[in-house]
Amino acid sequence: MSWTSVARKDFQDARRSRVLWALAVVFLALAAGVASLYAFVPNITAEPEVSTIGLLGFLASPVTLFVAVASVVVCYKSVAGEAESGSGKLLLSLPHTRRDVILGKVVGRGLVLTIPVAVGLVVMLAVVFAGGVPFSPVDYAMFVVVTLFFALAYAAVFVGVSASTTSTTRAATISVLLLVLFELAWDVVPLGAWFVANGFQVPRGVSAGNLGARPDWVAFLFQLPPSGAYQNAIGGFLSGSGSEPFFLTNWFSLIVLTLWALVSLAIGSARYQRTDL
Structure with a gap:
């Protein structure tokens, strides 16, 4: 296949x-460092005892930020860079369609994004065993699978951004703005809509630091960005599902991640098809 x-x-x-x-070294250091804090630093969390679920929950936030930033670094030049340099013409002179390229x-x-993450999570097992953290293979495997799926979804988002322009500067600007929106500024959106x-x-x-009893639709808006969907999926798989509406379940969060990837690629592909290289 082409x-x-x-x-x-x-x-x-x-x-x-x-x-x-570089990504492999950074994530390896991150995973080992966070796992070491959890395993060896007393009272680092409010939990009375260490556990696999506690470790993975402790790891979820730094993993989210790493994947988000790394996906921008890895992907923003993926299509726009070749269009800008002219190598995109050479690529399309071979038996590849533009959809094949994307x-x-x-x-x-x-x-490129998932291999460092997978290696870091596997090597982290050494810290888990050295620290005497009770190990649950099922919970750990579920965390790895959902994290890799999250990384692929974020890669698709920023490849879609790269395919929508022929300028690496614009691709970088749009990617960074989306990163800031998703990771730093998104909480304003559901709170503003609720207001x-x-x-x-x-x-x-x-009040400040206390959202009280949020309506379900507000909770969904908090979980709508890729990072929010990932963390909700992780929380649901590790702690089990409750009586929440279907759109707040872990499985629906995976659908949200899939839609982010597909919609981003559809928009990028549509613009790339019309681009004059």
């Missing part, structure tokens, strides 16, 4: 660069 050739070449190019190795880039850059829906009044019981 897209596999694009993915293979894209991954081989990245493997020869310093990006893959799909191949997602797979290639996705591997408006409540007649431009602060809902009863809400």
Whole structure:
């Protein structure tokens, strides 16, 4: 298949660069450091005893931030860089369609992003065993699978952004703005929507640091960005599902991640099809 050739070449190019190795070292240090804090520093969390679920919950936030930032670094030049340099014309002179290029880039850059994450999570097991943290293979495997799926979804989002422009500067700007929106500024969106829906009044019981009893639709808005969907999915798989509505379940959060990937690629692909290289 043509897209596999694009993915293979894209991954081989990245493997020869310093990006893959730098990401592997950074995530390995991050995973080992966070696991060491949890395993060896007393009272680092409010839990009375250490556990696999506690460790993975402790690890979820730094993993989220690493994957988000690393996906921008790895993916923002994936399509726009070749369009800007002119190598995109050469690529399309081979028996590849533009859809092959985008799909191949997602797979290639996705591997560049997920391999360091997978290696870091596997090596982290040494810290888990050294620290005497009770180990649950099922919970750990579920965390790894959902995390890798999250990384692939974020890679697809930023490959879609890269495919929507022929300028690496614009691709970088849009990617960073989305990163800031998703990771730093998103909480304003559900709170603002709740404020408006409540007649431009602060809902009863809400104060600084206390959201009171949030309506289900507000909770869903908090979980709508890729990072929010990932953390909700992790929390649901590790702690079990309750009586929440279907749109707040862990499985629906995986659907949200899938939609982020597909919609981003659809928009990027539509713009790339019309681009004059």
